[in-house]
Amino acid sequence: MKSYPGRSQFIARSSEIDYQGNATMPALVSYMQEAAWENTRSMGISMYELLERGLTWVLQRMRVEMFRYPKHGETIVVETWASGRERVFLHRDFRIYSLENELLGQATSVWLVMDVVKRQLVSVPDFISEIEVVPNQEPLSFAKGKLPQLQEPQFREQMPVRWHDIDLNRHVTNTRYLQWILYTLPTEVLEQQLQELDVIYKAESLLGDTVISEAGTGDTETIVLHKLSSQQTGKELVQAKTVWELKKLEG
Incomplete structure (x- = not known):
């Protein structure tokens, strides 16, 4: 089986906006995770299907860059695709567009597989690693490296x-x-x-x-x-x- 990009539409709802009427960052991350779920479901490896095997997806890292936040009631399109693999790390990219195809933001993420009973990370199972990754565009730079430590909390x-x-x-x-x-x-x-x-x-x-x-x-x-x-x-x-x-x- 091959992995192809998915496209999902969302509307910024009143419960997901700030005082300026813009969608919040947590709301946008939620849209991206929902789009990822839809895309993995088309490949037979959604969270529900992993749970049937005693496994689940775990988000390990996410890097988001926003150029413009969607307004209340605005419809956006989230495009997502599996962008690569590194050992146990599964990379997935996102781009957020307006209906006029304006690029609003983009993100890259890293996912792992966890045993839900042992609460331990496991090697990527064969039924996932056998899926061929077919990105439709150049992947974003993988989210790697350490972040600076918070030394003096304010x-x-x-x-x-x-x-x-x-x-x-x-x-x-x-x-x-x-x-x-x-x-x-x-x-x-x-x-x-x-x-x-x-x-x-x-x-x-x-x-x-x-x-x-x-x-x-x-x-x-x-x-x-x-x-x-x-x-x-x-x-x-x-x-x-x-x-x-x-x-x-x-x-």
């Missing part, structure tokens, strides 16, 4: 993990982590445009946990570094870097 919040934070894998859903990353920032930052997001998912968080969200400025005043960690274990759950269109960030 902002900190606690987030208890509740029922509606949990997804099909029975751990905190990826988009909830993104919301918690952004919730920690002051209003004067959130009022600016988020241009780039690079997030690494390192460990899962379960129902009943408490997540500590911390953030602080990076090498330049437009870069913010983020860390989510478990209050119970101290384990780092998520590391991220955001790039904003703003003049200055003050603690």
Whole structure:
């Protein structure tokens, strides 16, 4: 079987926009994940089909670049395709278009396969690796390398993990982590445009946990570094870097 690109349409709903009427970053990431689900379903390797084998998909990293955010009620097209493989890492790219074919944003992501009972990552099964990757365009640069560590947090919040934070894998859903990353920032930052997001998912968080969200400025005043960690274990759950269109960030 061959892997071909998929195209899915979405409408920016009122529950998915900010005070300016633009779709939020968590909403856009949710659209991209839904488009990926549809594309994998056409190949017989969607999450439901993996769950029947005791396996599941896990998002390990995602790098997003936005040029323009869709407005409330605007219909967008998300194109996605499997863009390559490296050992246990499965790469998938996305491009977001308006109906007029304006490129609104793009993203690249890294996926792994997890055993749902052992909660451990496994080698890519043959029924997935045997699918031939047929991208329709040049892949984006793979999301690789380390992100700079947050050294001196300026902002900190606690987030208890509740029922509606949990997804099909029975751990905190990826988009909830993104919301918690952004919730920690002051209003004067959130009022600016988020241009780039690079997030690494390192460990899962379960129902009943408490997540500590911390953030602080990076090498330049437009870069913010983020860390989510478990209050119970101290384990780092998520590391991220955001790039904003703003003049200055003050603690």
